[in-house]
Amino acid sequence: xxxxxxxxxxxSTSGLHAATIERREPTPxxxxxxxxxxxxxxxxLHQARNEWKDFMPTMYPCVPxxxxxxxxxxxxxxxxxxxxxxxxxxxxxxDSCHECEAxxxxxxxxxxKGAAFTYNSPDPYTGKHxxxxxxxSIVVNETFALKVPEGLDPAGAAPLLCAGITTYSPxxxxxxxxxxxxxxxxxxxxGHMAVKLAAAMGAEVVLFTTSANKVEDGKRxxxxxxxISKDPEQMKPHTGSFDFILDTVSAEHDINGYIQLLKRNGxxxxxxxxxxxxxxxxxxxxxxxxxxxxxxxxxxAETQEMLDFCGKHGIVSDIELIPIQxxxxxxxxxxxxxxxxxxxxxxxxxxxx
Amino acid sequence: xxxxxxxxxxxSTSGLHAATIERREPTPxxxxxxxxxxxxxxxxLHQARNEWKDFMPTMYPCVPxxxxxxxxxxxxxxxxxxxxxxxxxxxxxxDSCHECEAxxxxxxxxxxKGAAFTYNSPDPYTGKHxxxxxxxSIVVNETFALKVPEGLDPAGAAPLLCAGITTYSPxxxxxxxxxxxxxxxxxxxxGHMAVKLAAAMGAEVVLFTTSANKVEDGKRxxxxxxxISKDPEQMKPHTGSFDFILDTVSAEHDINGYIQLLKRNGxxxxxxxxxxxxxxxxxxxxxxxxxxxxxxxxxxAETQEMLDFCGKHGIVSDIELIPIQxxxxxxxxxxxxxxxxxxxxxxxxxxxx
Numbered sequence: 001x002x003x004x005x006x007x008x009x010x011x012s013t014s015g016l017h018a019a020t021i022e023r024r025e026p027t028p029x030x031x032x033x034x035x036x037x038x039x040x041x042x043x044x045l046h047q048a049r050n051e052w053k054d055f056m057p058t059m060y061p062c063v064p065x066x067x068x069x070x071x072x073x074x075x076x077x078x079x080x081x082x083x084x085x086x087x088x089x090x091x092x093x094x095d096s097c098h099e100c101e102a103x104x105x106x107x108x109x110x111x112x113k114g115a116a117f118t119y120n121s122p123d124p125y126t127g128k129h130x131x132x133x134x135x136x137s138i139v140v141n142e143t144f145a146l147k148v149p150e151g152l153d154p155a156g157a158a159p160l161l162c163a164g165i166t167t168y169s170p171x172x173x174x175x176x177x178x179x180x181x182x183x184x185x186x187x188x189x190x191g192h193m194a195v196k197l198a199a200a201m202g203a204e205v206v207l208f209t210t211s212a213n214k215v216e217d218g219k220r221x222x223x224x225x226x227x228i229s230k231d232p233e234q235m236k237p238h239t240g241s242f243d244f245i246l247d248t249v250s251a252e253h254d255i256n257g258y259i260q261l262l263k264r265n266g267x268x269x270x271x272x273x274x275x276x277x278x279x280x281x282x283x284x285x286x287x288x289x290x291x292x293x294x295x296x297x298x299x300x301a302e303t304q305e306m307l308d309f310c311g312k313h314g315i316v317s318d319i320e321l322i323p324i325q326x327x328x329x330x331x332x333x334x335x336x337x338x339x340x341x342x343x344x345x346x347x348x349x350x351x352x353x
Numbered sequence: 354x355x356x357x358x359x360x361x362x363x364x365s366t367s368g369l370h371a372a373t374i375e376r377r378e379p380t381p382x383x384x385x386x387x388x389x390x391x392x393x394x395x396x397x398l399h400q401a402r403n404e405w406k407d408f409m410p411t412m413y414p415c416v417p418x419x420x421x422x423x424x425x426x427x428x429x430x431x432x433x434x435x436x437x438x439x440x441x442x443x444x445x446x447x448d449s450c451h452e453c454e455a456x457x458x459x460x461x462x463x464x465x466k467g468a469a470f471t472y473n474s475p476d477p478y479t480g481k482h483x484x485x486x487x488x489x490s491i492v493v494n495e496t497f498a499l500k501v502p503e504g505l506d507p508a509g510a511a512p513l514l515c516a517g518i519t520t521y522s523p524x525x526x527x528x529x530x531x532x533x534x535x536x537x538x539x540x541x542x543x544g545h546m547a548v549k550l551a552a553a554m555g556a557e558v559v560l561f562t563t564s565a566n567k568v569e570d571g572k573r574x575x576x577x578x579x580x581i582s583k584d585p586e587q588m589k590p591h592t593g594s595f596d597f598i599l600d601t602v603s604a605e606h607d608i609n610g611y612i613q614l615l616k617r618n619g620x621x622x623x624x625x626x627x628x629x630x631x632x633x634x635x636x637x638x639x640x641x642x643x644x645x646x647x648x649x650x651x652x653x654a655e656t657q658e659m660l661d662f663c664g665k666h667g668i669v670s671d672i673e674l675i676p677i678q679x680x681x682x683x684x685x686x687x688x689x690x691x692x693x694x695x696x697x698x699x700x701x702x703x704x705x706x
Contacts (some may be wrong), residue, residue: 055636102617110617110641112593173642240465256630264455264463267644270635277609277632282623283408285647288463289526291620292645294638 001025001126005350006135007324008061012050015328016134018353021063023139024125028076031145033088038133039067039159039317040343042189042250045331047120052273059120065133066092066118067161067344069154072145079142087154089146089307090138091161092297094118094130098143106301108144134324136350146304149311156316159189159342160307162297163317167194167246168306169298170269171201174244178202183238183245185229185258187214187221190248190271192318192341195221197306198246200313206238208258217340221318235261240288242266250274259284259292267291317342323349354378354479358703359488360677361414365403368681369487371706374416376492377478381429384498386441391486392420392512392670393696395542395603398684400473412473418486419445419471420514420697422507425498432495440507442499442660443491444514445650447471447483451496459654461497487677489703499657502664509669512542512695513660515650516670520547520599521659522651523622524554527597531555536591536598538582538611540567540574543601543624545671545694548574550659551599553666559591561611570693574671588614593641595619603627612637612645620644670695676702 001022008019026032044064046052068090072082082088095116096108103111116123119132132138148157167190176182182203184194191207198205199222207218208229218226227234238261245258250272256279258268270278270292285292298306310316318341322330330343354375361372379385397417399405421443425435435441446468449456453465461468469476472485485491501510520543529535535556537547544560551558552575560571561582571579580587591614598611603625609632611621623631623645638645651659663669671694675683683696 107617107642264460270638273636273639277634279630280633280645281630282647283626285623285645286626286649287647289460289646289648292633292638293642294635294640295642296639 002137004136005353006063006131007327008063008131009048010061012058016048019061021131021135022126023137026074026076026139028078029142030076030139031072031079031082031088031142032074032137032139033068033070033090033145034073034137035068035070035133035135035347037069037155037158038065038345038347039162040327040330040334040345041067041162042334043162044132045334056120059129062120063131063134064119065135066090067158067163068118068133068138069148069158070138073137081142081147082145087148089148089157089161090118090133090140090144091146091165091303092118093300094140094144106299108299109297134327134345136347143300146300146307149307151314152311153316155321155344155346156319157307157310158344159193159317159319160310161303163189163193163342164197164310165298165303165306166190166271166295167248168197168309169302170246170271170293170295171198171244172302173295174267174269176201176203176244180204180243181206181241183208183242183258183261184223185245185247186249186272187211187218187341188248188337189317189342192221194246194248195223196315199223200309200315229257244269246271248272252276255292256281256284259290262288262290264288265290267293269293269295271295319344321346323352325349325352355490357489358706359416359484360680361416361484362401363414365411369401372414374484374488375479376490379427379429379492381431382495383429383492384425384432384435384441384495385427385490385492386421386423386443386498387426387490388421388423388486388488388700390422390508390511391418391698391700392515393680393683393687393698394420394515395687396515397485398687409473412482415473416484416487417472418488419443420511420516421471421486421491422501422511422514423491426490434495434500435498440501442501442510442514443471443486443493443497444499444518444656445471446653447493447497459652461652462650487680487698489700496653499653499660502661504667505664506669508674508697508699509672510660510663511697512546512670512672513663514656516542516546516695517550517663518651518656518659519543519624519648520601521550521662522655523599523624523646523648524551524597525655526648527620527622529554529556529597533557533596534559534594536561536595536611536614537576538598538600539602539625540564540571540694541601541690542670542695545574547599547601548576549668552576553662553668597622599624601625605629608645609634609637612643615641615643617641618643620646622646622648624648672697674699676705678702678705
């Protein structure tokens, strides 16, 4: 099997270091991609450090990375959508059963048999487990390769594959329309994409943040107004006014106050995974028939739709480009939210190892 | 103003005792009803005892009762839908602004200016507060009077006005269809109506209860199967299989296990108000894009639709008829869930006081 350079964690405390991994020979339906850029998602850090041990324990060695943009190097004989030389992307998914109701609806992330995630899933091809984008190359079934619209900066486009689709999918699923009032909670990697996307959909976007120093940035990114969520006087005027609120925060926080801000029949959707359960007052949902929902990334068709939408609106992530050798430092800064708003690894730097 | 006999609580610990209250002279748009039967809802007890003091403190004297069936005695000059002698019903609402978006959608329970509930709401007509159905008569705006289909036992129909509509409305709002799999959590006043209604809609109904002695009753009421929710072995086979789950339980209970039982895009709706917040794991909502919602009673148009549906399907509540003099005893039994499944007061008994 082809060998690829990569960065992997060998235990929860090892940090990431240079390694080599095997990639499969492309099957007739596969696309082989030389990775140019890979975004750094907070999930990468959780997985590398085995912080999700209770529900998704880490299989080591762990090669994170699921915000992948690269150039196609080889395609299998049955591949129709890609040819060598194309710019292609891979997100959080690399396979699924293709047969269940979810897969048939292109909701592959909810595959009844369990989707294969880009890293840390059993890999039937190798008998080991999947390895992600902190590597030289990746081989995926054509269904899970996406086209990156021309004109989008490929480095800035990489985070669209997770941060972008994770926020785009719920905005679309709950049918956000131009003129609606949409709240975005938290201004990190996900939140800054949510603000850009909801604004491009024509919504009136209100950003909720705990940091007064994010007000200007929130507005620059497209928010109509920014509310300091710790201040009840700023929260109160928004009571009962939101069609939809997207909560991107993974830290512990009180969400009952946000439910109060929804209109009748409004929905608040969580995309973050706080470690502890969130205490919910049922009466907040009952008065106004409100909904608290969750949403996980997005399927292949919707991810392509999101990329096309971003191509049309010129939307990419705000990024800080780093060489792979700085990944451990980047993780440390990530835990302090010290990034505006996404680290992206320039994979050309792998050559230096 | 006309005087009516009633039973009222004068403090959180007084219990209920005979009293008299004033009712208004019917305005041109009002209907005056001599009350024949009034159901006993757990909310009556909460309100009488001021157990909701944090969000809905009780105004004394308190006359509970919002499951009212009676005979029209007088109608105002502009009333078109009722005449003296008709059987009419009143539920949890007696007025609203008639002008906001919610009222225009006949979602009067979510009136932006605050609906007038049948008891314990400010009453602009008297300058006092509203008094409910544990009384001889009531006067309401025609919009808030409902028609009881012929052929329904009026005593058994009384609980439809709260227990019925509270469960019917979410089943309809989340579009329960024949052939779908619907869960009902808890077999009390609300739960037993939910089972009957969902079964009549053609759903496959699974009842969840903690009491092994409710299995037979659950099946008699229309459940296809009954699951003892404390038993993980009974819960597990239902994972990912429900289109909709209606949770009628007001006691503290873990709902994360039920969220696991929902299908992709499934909704669990709460209609009970546990005292403490419910701890929710966001990941349970995220995997499968599930929704946790709440729902409050129902509007006037939907309440009429529910009564007509019950008329068509011959659905009434399973009741235990009591004289008003037994109301304090009934409350004590209610706290022990010792009723199958709703006490209804025979208001003719008021004459004895």
